[in-house]
Amino acid sequence: MKLNERSVAHYATCDSPPDKTGFLFKKGERNTAYHRRWFVLKGNMLFYFEERDSREPIGVIVLEGCTVELCESAEEFAFAIKFDCAKARVYKMAAENQAAMESWVKALSRASFDYMRLVVKELERQLEEIQEAAGVGCVGAGGLQCKPKASRRNQVARSRSGASSSSSSSSSSLSSASSAPPMSGSGQKSLLDEGHHTSKENGVAWSKAPGTLANGFVEGASSCVAWESSTDSGISTGCGADGVRAPPVPPRRRGASLESPVSPGTGCFSKLHDWYGREVEELRAQWLQSQ
Amino acid sequence: MRFNEKELVSLSRQPSEMAAELGMRGPKKGDVLKKRLVKLVVNFLFYFRTDEEEPIGALLLEQCRVEKEDSQTFSIVFLDEAERKYLFECDSEEQCGEWIDSIIKASYEFMRKNLIFYRTEIHRLTGKDPLEQYGISDETRFQVSNGLQLMPRDTSSL
Numbered sequence: 001m002k003l004n005e006r007s008v009a010h011y012a013t014c015d016s017p018p019d020k021t022g023f024l025f026k027k028g029e030r031n032t033a034y035h036r037r038w039f040v041l042k043g044n045m046l047f048y049f050e051e052r053d054s055r056e057p058i059g060v061i062v063l064e065g066c067t068v069e070l071c072e073s074a075e076e077f078a079f080a081i082k083f084d085c086a087k088a089r090v091y092k093m094a095a096e097n098q099a100a101m102e103s104w105v106k107a108l109s110r111a112s113f114d115y116m117r118l119v120v121k122e123l124e125r126q127l128e129e130i131q132e133a134a135g136v137g138c139v140g141a142g143g144l145q146c147k148p149k150a151s152r153r154n155q156v157a158r159s160r161s162g163a164s165s166s167s168s169s170s171s172s173s174l175s176s177a178s179s180a181p182p183m184s185g186s187g188q189k190s191l192l193d194e195g196h197h198t199s200k201e202n203g204v205a206w207s208k209a210p211g212t213l214a215n216g217f218v219e220g221a222s223s224c225v226a227w228e229s230s231t232d233s234g235i236s237t238g239c240g241a242d243g244v245r246a247p248p249v250p251p252r253r254r255g256a257s258l259e260s261p262v263s264p265g266t267g268c269f270s271k272l273h274d275w276y277g278r279e280v281e282e283l284r285a286q287w288l289q290s291q
Numbered sequence: 292m293r294f295n296e297k298e299l300v301s302l303s304r305q306p307s308e309m310a311a312e313l314g315m316r317g318p319k320k321g322d323v324l325k326k327r328l329v330k331l332v333v334n335f336l337f338y339f340r341t342d343e344e345e346p347i348g349a350l351l352l353e354q355c356r357v358e359k360e361d362s363q364t365f366s367i368v369f370l371d372e373a374e375r376k377y378l379f380e381c382d383s384e385e386q387c388g389e390w391i392d393s394i395i396k397a398s399y400e401f402m403r404k405n406l407i408f409y410r411t412e413i414h415r416l417t418g419k420d421p422l423e424q425y426g427i428s429d430e431t432r433f434q435v436s437n438g439l440q441l442m443p444r445d446t447s448s449l
Contacts, residue, residue, distance in 0.1 A: 004349075059293030120405050
């Protein structure tokens with residue numbers, strides 16, 4: 001089966017941040033000795049290089065669908081990456097110490113796309129609950145209540161009825177810290193179903209730290225730094241910093257025509273529409289340029 | 292570059308909500324449009340000959356750009372080889388739009404950015420870090436940064 005290998009190798013070495021890097025010993029396939037390799041984990045892809053400064057990876061392990069287990073081995077600090085398909089290979093690995101082993105096992109077992117998607121969905125649901133509790137309206141309580149919106153050209157934030165769709169997305173709730181969430185087939189499907197709905201509303205590829213879009217009406221340092229510096233007060237009002245109030249997000253309705261203004265709170269809909277469209281396009285252009 | 296092909300083939304068999312017969316043209320000169328079953332699974336786009344079980348190939352959808360070419364056609368271009376375009380012809384403008392949307396959202400990077408956005412917003416509105424209860428607040432991939440690059444940040448204030 002073909003793979004866009006050159007681009008995959010490029011992904012390994014490009015400046016997108018790796019989730020974890022380090023030396024591990026990997027048991028060879030034919031030569032069953034353990035070889036020390038430099039590993040780079042990005043998303044659900046585990047790349048391995050001959051040396052730390054090698055330009056190209058020797059190989060990659062696609063981690064989707066894998067389980068990670070500690071294993072019995074003559075080798076100390078050993079663990080294995082296993083897959084559930086017929087004649088699947090078992091990747092035997094060993095770390096250099098106990099802490100490294102635990103750290104890698106944790107990182108690898110949560111590296112799947114589905115896990116990430118689950119976490120995102122959960123946070124999205126939480127944010128919706130908070131926003132609904134706070135009330136989406138023209139006069140916000142504490143600043144911008146912006147959410148990521150669809151990014152298609154000339155597309156506007158869609159309208160959605162508040163209660164029904166968000167509450168249904170809690171069907172697959174995030175399990176507790178120590179165990180990876182179970183991924184049953186049906187569970188996945190429901191995520192995808194909702195994903196199809198809500199993900200369209202989250203279409204924007206966030207260029208800078210999302211803080212800049214959320215508080216995009218106020219360009220500047222205060223937006224992103226809200227996360228790190230707001231230690232004293234719980235709710236920061238970064239967006240209101242220089243008196244500019246962000247327009248509220250109109251409630252979204254699944255399947256509604258893009259052009260129909262529905263939020264009771266929105267003032268001038270066409271202004272809102274134009275503004276979002278422009279802002280998203282600008283940010284997107286900037287992001288693409290910087291890649 | 293080695294990769295675990297068997298596992299990738301197995302992944303291609305997973306259920307997907309985005310699977311359709313599209314016209315596909317490869318990036319090389321001389322590549323012609325062929326009918327392919329195109330299937331999106333996590334951040335991979337698999338393509339099959341119709342009625343074949345094993346995919347001909349897979350495209351990892353990270354570091355790529357998706358664009359509308361005309362009313363029913365979209366392209367995927369990988370940032371390291373921007374001149375090489377994979378073209379996909381759909382049956383309708385609506386279908387084309389749906390594919391573009393789905394592929395844009397199919398990258399790990401895209402999800403990461405959304406996650407950081409939600410985390411930031413929830414913290415801003417409630418003063419609490421929503422990831423703490425899951426014990427994942429320190430993971431590098433969830434950290435916020437000011438710039439385009441995600442860099443490890445001191446989140447001890449959280």
